[in-house]
Amino acid sequence: MYESLSSEVLPQQIPSQSKVLVAVSGGPDSVALAHVIYRYSCENQDKNISFVITHVNHKVRREADKEAELVKNLAGEWKAGFILHEFDAKRNASACRQSFQEASREWRYARWKEDMEAWGCDLLATAHHLGDQAETVLYRLLRGSGTTGLAGIYPVKDKIIRPLLSVTKEEILEYCKVQSLPYSIDKSNLETDYYRNKIRLELIPGLESKYNQRITDALGRTAELLRWDEEYICAQTEALWPRYCLRADHTRVLLSHEAWKEPEAILSRLLRKAASQVSGETRGPAFKFVKLWMQKGKQTGWRQDLQGFKVEVVKQGLFFFNVERESKEYISGKDRIEEFRLFVKLPLALNVWNKITELKVQVGIFDFYPEEQHVLWSTELDPVQMSVQTEPLVCRTRQAGDRIYFKNLGHKAIKKVFQDKDISAGERDKILFFAFGDLVVWIPGVCRGDSLLPAGPQSSRLYLVAAEI
């Protein structure tokens, strides 16, 4: 094991002058990893490689303190720096409403990031091995992942290195034995994920005995081949992103219709990236949505409401926009803003911007989505219902008697809306909204009433919009 690591893997992953943070749980994998790095640094003095050991005491099992002691002693023996973290995992997990597994994982990586900064480390080494890789590939295959998922764990990603990723558990245990390395037996391996445990303890051994004795090697090979492909296609996608992304910020992405000329491999990744960007969900959208967007992305007027964001085909392309994130802000001036009248019944006022220079905002009503502007908020109105309103649509701040209508609730006083949204009394006078008389239809960034909604997804509509000047 050490021979191939020191001749092939470590020279690639750990350049001269590196300072490596090694995450050591005290189990055989991480103890072997730390020893390999220790040995490599000793045998290659000219490279001037140093390392620091970081340990998290999860305080869950009785042996936790003994494990911390064991790792500390090893660090002392190998003359390496030692960092100890203590984690109340259960408390943390319930606080975050995540699984124990997920919560402690996130917590560990956050601490390690801090450790790297505090100790001036260039790299973080973790002890993932070929068995972990095989488990990850199967886990993702069982969920129907594509290349992105099946590429598995990366041997090098950003500043994280996994030198043992091509080494089997058996080789690691053999190495510990030959080198007389002490380690703790991690009964649960910190895993409380029943599904993953079942893959590791049942599925892989079953496949090994019945289908392929070298199944972990095979799955490791699959991961490596797919990582090559994934890295290549991602690089190609990134290179094409600026060409097709007509506008992007954290709440809006407009993907040009031109992108639909690209092969599925590229188009699907552009769509995933667009959706992830507006949803903030790094895992990306489900396959069925990506496929739907590929099919519908050029059908003008097609739209879809999803958890946290909306998708709509506009003139230039497919538009992704996040509704929730927008609602964290609203249009507000320092003082009371005077009233704007949007005479939508007069042809002159339709499709015309009305500037509120002091707020750096322009508002207007359009019979198309004004995608060429930097739209901050938008909603849709039914032109049929508008035509029977007795009062004109205005943009203004609040007045006594203002109310908004909700389908399931009836009319509600605007004051109550502001209270519910925790908007301070001082702020309330400065917030701009749209109303017909005292019927408020929309408070951009705060809420949309249910009045004057378009009849259905395919019926005609006007776009009421606030954009950056």
Added chain:
Amino acid sequence: MYESLSSEVLPQQIPSQSKVLVAVSGGPDSVALAHVIYRYSCENQDKNISFVITHVNHKVRREADKEAELVKNLAGEWKAGFILHEFDAKRNASACRQSFQEASREWRYARWKEDMEAWGCDLLATAHHLGDQAETVLYRLLRGSGTTGLAGIYPVKDKIIRPLLSVTKEEILEYCKVQSLPYSIDKSNLETDYYRNKIRLELIPGLESKYNQRITDALGRTAELLRWDEEYICAQTEALWPRYCLRADHTRVLLSHEAWKEPEAILSRLLRKAASQVSGETRGPAFKFVKLWMQKGKQTGWRQDLQGFKVEVVKQGLFFFNVERESKEYISGKDRIEEFRLFVKLPLALNVWNKITELKVQVGIFDFYPEEQHVLWSTELDPVQMSVQTEPLVCRTRQAGDRIYFKNLGHKAIKKVFQDKDISAGERDKILFFAFGDLVVWIPGVCRGDSLLPAGPQSSRLYLVAAEI
């Protein structure tokens, strides 16, 4: 099932005016497929789609004749052409030394190709369904395939269409039931492949009950995503092939060192293509070889002998050449060819081409591999042993007393060599070879003796070469 097929799949896969050859075994899958195509052609008269049914009677099971009758009746009912093939599978398999499964599969596709020509069909439709896809993906995963393998069965490839590839077995059975379609129950499903049966009958149901109830959907999704990626990277590789392939025919490929600048996804595929081309093995070389070539491909002098072909790093790139295929030809003129003397001990003669214009061949000895020429045959000589030869190296036809030396055999008369190779007496006088006095070292395209072989893979050598003029 029919609704989504007739609205989405069939319009894409079967253009107007198509004549489709439908392969029908008589099992539920293929009977449903034929019925779906029949129904689609009836409901879309304007498209003018017609079809022909082809059936192979494998004569293995007792029910075989009844099945043939069933399919023939269906064809009659649906007013479709009917083709019947009879196959003595067992005899065929033993003749080809292949498995029954593989042999009958090849035989079927060969007949279908003939059927398409004879009946003027544009497309061949087969009844692969989502279960077959899932089985194929798992089968390949268990062997550690990359994107190429895990992309599974293609819904459309060349002239073959698989309209049912996204349909489950349950949907097919339900369709047969609702449409009252008669079918035979294929107990063995023509599969004698124990391994594949185990995947279908044990592994998939096990994964379904313990890991993911919709495992076939998941694996189908994986195959589709990976097919997108595979098609994209293959297209990119094909586009780059002419840039990096400095020479290619069916026995030789020279891949430029420049190709090593490409990402692994591309380089690995260029290497696979090069190896497949010279080996004639469509499955391509093993992962370990591809990885080795990626590592060693620029180390001048590195070489490797493989089953059926050799790989060698030369000045301009990595050279793949097939030894076996070359031996099917040899240098031969219409009449006796006069003698050429290659005075290799004189500096003037080294690295100089000697033309034999009447044969459109030039021969020479070089201290580098003359890759810029179209080399037809080449071998290597040890310059140390050459320097102690008393006779000069000559290129000539046979003379009485000529002999060649083999390590395990000793000296052998050239006449005997020609006899063993079935070269006619008339031809023997015309064949050109290289000799020091009466010691023949090499008869290009016939055999290489073991005299004057370079000492080892890294020792110095001269290249004795015959190239096209």
